[in-house]
Amino acid sequence: MVEFQDYFSLCLICLVFTIFIWKLSKLIHANHRLPPSPFALPIIGHLHLLVLSPCPHRTFHKLSIRYGPVFRLYLGSTPCVVISSPETAKEIFKTYDNAFSGKPHNSSVDRISYGASAFIFAPYGSYWKFMKKIVMSQLLNTSTLDVLLPVRNDETNRLVKCLSQKANDGKSVELGLELTKMTNNVISRMLMGKRCSEKEDEAVDIRKITTEISELASKFNLSDHIWFCKNLDLQGFAKQSMDIHTRFDALIESVLREHQEARKQKTDTGHVRDLLDILLDISEDENMEMKLTTDNIKAFILYEFASTNIFIRVP
Template sequence: MAVDVGDSFFLLFIFLFSTLIFFIFHLSKKKPARSPPSPLALPILGHFHLLSSALPKSLEALARRYGPLMQISIGSSRFLVASDADTAQQILRAQDVEFASKFVFAPSHHNIFKEAEFVNAPYGTYWKFMKRLCMTKLFAGPQLDRFYHIREDETMKVLRSLWKCHQLGEPCDLSTKLTALTNNMLCRMAMSKRCSKSDDQAHEIREMVRDTMMCGARLSFAEVHGPLKHVDLFGNGKRLRTALRRFDGLIEQIIKEYEDDCGEASEEKDVMDILLETYRDPNAEIRLTRDQIKHFFLDLLIAGVDTTSASMQWAIIELLKHPHKLKKLREEIDTAVGSTRLVNESDVANLPYLQAVVKETLRLHTPGPLLRRKCNSDCEINGYDIKAGTNILINAYAIMHDPGTWKDPDEFIPERFMAGVGDDHHMELKGQDFHFLPFGSGRRACIGVAHAAIVMHTAIGGLIQCFDLKGAEKVDIKLVTGYSGAIANPLVCYPIGRLNPTVLHVK
């Protein structure tokens, strides 16, 4: 049968025209993607011109104008910033799985431990395995209880050193002593077979971690997020890699010493013992690598030392700035504990004002003012479309200084956390109330919150019980730049003895 060419072209035209109409109709029904509001950005720089060295405060100021969810560009990097409790709750609870990964707000391309991170690991098999290991073996209640004597011993060392300064009439750098306290506790908990023999090993580890953090801090925002981020213009990346290699060599040496001693009986297992058992176990769900073990200790020390130390320093500063609140806390300790023994961990439950002081310090000077998340799949927040791979910053600083939630949010008022006095007494440290997020919330909340809380309560309680700290109220308070809440200047004071810790009963 002959084919009419004209009919064929007509049918083809009808098909193409119908297809075009279908797609136009389909696209017209599809809602356009809605993006969160954003300030006017500059080419290349993005919103650098709107940000100060105190990043959380800068973002808080922008949020007042652009809303609780906004888009910010820092160089070549883009972020969504959540600045209120309702938006934080959607991200950290309602859609926690979609936001269970973290992005790296740091120079990751200089990290020699490639893909060995735990704290910043993507949400997946390795992270879930390590989180379970932490919660069931490394930082579970029974394991923390076993380390009681380490915390007690290190706290007594600090109090004795302050008493010696009192006797000699010498000033004391409280910043250094509290940093050494938290560092030595973690090192002994993690590697007690090595770090319990002398303070030298713990000090060496601390110095290497400090060098690593200082090298990382020298890298500017432009070097981390700018268009030339892979070009080491000033050699800071090289110095960071050198510091990491030194840390790698020391921890490798310690691992080998543990392996050589593996046949020796041990009364209690420290963190290194537990990790090496998993490393050697052929039936383990995840076969840990040596780099993963090394980076775990680096994460542990970076996350747990300076943040806890800075929080204790802020508590002392605020109490000295508010003598009537210091007097109230001291009277509570003297009444509940007395003058014949030192305040200890079991006393904390009977010291509600001490608990309130710690909570208010963490609210006012949060150790983690910006919480980092990464969107794992397309979703919707506040009516805006969020694409997979989007980086999220949750401004915990703005949330915990929100005048809509907190009366006089910039004032130090521990009473707000007292039952029968303040409206916020029910808020706890674990992030169940999204107006109070000192340690984050959800799957990626801080795993060391229980340890940090124990250390803060007992150390602050012991210092206030045993000493008047003169001169610290005159310290020039200055924050380090960036998104940390740490103090830049040392907290130097003259300790004046009230009770001699060397003769007090410990229990």
């Protein structure tokens, strides 16, 4: 009986050892198929390489020399792949773009952009394809751009008059700032019929909010990358993002109500249909393959302001 127990124990130990070796070999084989990676610290991963470096792009360059054109980094518990060669970048962004079209999770941006329903922040899928189709076929097609051509011409003439007036007065001109104002006003008027540079205008407040969104989105959020900080707001970004969302939503609600009232009355025969009018038409079309909600429209407006970087930094 004792010999049988010893034999059984030996078989069990051999079985466990065999399974362990098999799992370890699979793990080693899998790691051999992954790009190389520098030594990572517990919890923070490779954050020390980026946080302590005054120029992260130079750090990436030095790592690429040592580890090759493709290597792995861990931002906390988030795995990342760094590409540093034109050939590999072409494969990712052109040849295999569908496989790499996903976007990194950013909880602050998700809160602001109505659950990541903004076109630029939405995950690749049916909604993203639907919005891309709308943008290409209706919002930014040739006919729409031609209709809004007077808006662009008017803002160009305003810029020329402004520069001419300052030249006559002998005043200096910061050309970069004036060109930024013109670009902002063109996009803002095309989007919702309002100029960014007018005082006491909703677009001014939207521009300020967009500045805050750009700054918040560029900050490193511990909750997104450190697993045990997921439900903690250690940096106050959750509170800040909800405050921005509330303010932006209130402003866009007033713009939407104004457009909807104008559409009901239809008294302004000289009104030029902006992109918001087109979006409202799409939302009311029952034949569309997907229903465009009010939040989707608000998110698209946010996307337009964020993607075109519509704000003016005044020193």
